[in-house]
Amino acid sequence: MPELSVGANSWAVPTGSNLLDALNDAGLNVPYSCRAGSCHACLVQCVAGQPHDASPQALAADKHAQGWRLACQCRVVENLHVALFDPQQDGVPARVCGLDWFGDVLRVRLIPERGLRYQAGQHVVVWNGPVARPYSLASLPGEDGYLEFHIDCQRPGAFCDKARGLQLGDSLRLGEVRGGALHYDPDWQARPLWLLAAGTGLAPLWGILREALRQGHQGEIRLLHIARDGAAHYLAQPLLQLEGVKVELVLAQQMDEALARLSLSSRQTIALVCGGAGSVERFARRLFIAGVPRGQVFADVFVEHA
Structure with a gap:
């Protein structure tokens, strides 16, 4: 069986194992949403070895050449060493500028440290400390001076539990903006x-x-x-x-x-x-x-x- 490594940790996995499942089964909590290669929440970087990538076209050629892969689209076929997305190094800092509760729905507004280019209907991975989830953008580029997200906190969950404790001025981190099926033509x-x-x-x-x-x-x-x-x-x-x-x-x-x-x-x-x-x-x-x-x-x- 091939060996999968993250940092100093290594473990054997069955040949052909889905990379996202193998990482999460080991307790690494790699975020995901669609499992179809469109949300890009499960981005990881291959340091050594190569997985079988079912959707190499899902990433820009330069990111693919740098070893970035979508874990949900990859299978472990040989010894593989990957690095997880590091929000402190790779994420965009964003400050909480608005918090409003509507029943169990929390509307969060963020001001990123640098401008993010996006279109209505796209989504981005939001990191709150070590916990991350992909969320759709509810804001309108060019008009709203913030990024807006709507978080359903009815049920307990790792991200929701931390979101309940957010305060104005807190800092979160943002991954890359991705487009899904929703847009306006x-x-x-x-x-x-x-x-x-x-x-x-x-x-x-x-x-x-x-x-x-x-x-x-x-x-x-x-x-x-x-x-x-x-x-x-x-x-x-x-x-x-x-x-x-x-x-x-x-x-x-x-x-x-x-x-x-x-x-x-x-x-x-x-x-x-x-x-x-x-x-x-x-x-x-x-x-x-x-x-x-x-x-x-x-x-x-x-x-x-x-």
Whole structure:
């Protein structure tokens, strides 16, 4: 069996082991979200040896040449020594400038030490000490003077537990900005735009919605937010104040009835959906029944972490 090493620690793993699983099984807590090579949360650097990389094209050529790999896409096939992403050395410092609670949802606003280039709908890995999680950006580049994240703290978890103790002025670290499936395309301006979110899946859609309005979107805009209770409709007030947007706030137990009311007015409709795996699956199924072509449905699935 090949030997996997991190720093001074080495251990044997079965040939073909997924690198992300092998690292986390050893208690190293490498963050991840999608396991599909798109979020880039599980970035590691190969110091010696090479894994089998299923998605070498997922990284820029220069980063790949420097030995960086996405652990979720790699399998251990020979002795391998890797270095984990070091937020103190490689991360961007960011200061907490805003903390607001909406029920169990914590809105965190950060000012990075240096500017980050991003687009609405993208995400970034946020480090709070040794704990990291990828979070979607809810802020709008070029307008908001901060980076905004929405953290669901209903359930206990390593990152959520630490987030509850955040105070203004605290310093966090940020990894690289990555794009997922969610975005706004200027070519969509005349087309109906449906935004379907469950829980804090609203975060990236909040940024995308405002980007669409900023670019003068001409088609219908419809937003449906599913939440477990009234307090979890944490952006209700600013959403309902937007002109030209049809907003529907729905409790989780009424989700199926609300989805059944979706009626397609145009086959040109673009749908962006975000939330947990179960919610996204239900969104996608109903959109298919409603007649939205599969190629016009863009989804981002949030993964629950302990």
